[in-house]
Amino acid sequence: MNLEIKTFNENLNPEYKDICDFLALTIDKELSGAESKIWHAHPVWFLEGNPIVGYSKQKPGVRLMFWSGAGFDEEGLNLPGKKFKDASVFYNHVSDISINDLKRWLQKSRGIQWDYKNIVKRKGHLERLI
Numbered sequence: 001m002n003l004e005i006k007t008f009n010e011n012l013n014p015e016y017k018d019i020c021d022f023l024a025l026t027i028d029k030e031l032s033g034a035e036s037k038i039w040h041a042h043p044v045w046f047l048e049g050n051p052i053v054g055y056s057k058q059k060p061g062v063r064l065m066f067w068s069g070a071g072f073d074e075e076g077l078n079l080p081g082k083k084f085k086d087a088s089v090f091y092n093h094v095s096d097i098s099i100n101d102l103k104r105w106l107q108k109s110r111g112i113q114w115d116y117k118n119i120v121k122r123k124g125h126l127e128r129l130i
Contacts, residue, residue: 001028002036005043012057018094019062023055026099030106050117050129052109061092066105071112076101 001009001024009020020043027045028036034045034052044054051067069077069087076098077087091097113129 001025002043004038005036008038008043015093016057016062019091019097020055020057022094022097023062023064023102026102027053027106030103031109047110047113048117050113050115052113053106058090061090063088063090064102066109068109068113069105072105072108074101074105074108077105 001021005024009017009024012020024036024043027034031045031047031052034047035049036043036045038044039046039051039054042054042056045052053064053066055062055064057063065086065088066072066077068085070085072087074087077089079088079090115127115129
């Protein structure tokens with residue numbers, strides 16, 4: 001696990017730390033070759049410089065967000081973004097996480113991507129990469 005992400009997780013209360021550790025380890029395994037780092041104060045994984053998945057601690061729990069998740073056509077990602085192509089889900093316990101869903105979403109994240117890397121250059125316009 002990326003040292004910055006490990007430190008991020010360790011600063012959470014134990015229940016949320018467990019969720020984030022589980023997510024980080026699973027994402028690292030399923031998105032092998034992805035770059036991970038703290039970006040805008042939260043753990044995020046990138047493929048070729050494009051943000052793919054990340055998580056943050058918010059009031060309702062740990063939010064797992066896929067930047068291109070609205071295109072996954074998945075009921076479990078039930079919080080689509082309003083402005084962009086993201087979708088997310090909240091967790092409050094490790095037992096809330098369906099490993100099968102998570103693996104499927106991570107697999108889809110490789111094949112369904114919008115170009116967030118160049119969104120500033122394109123003045124907020126997103127283009128589909130894959």
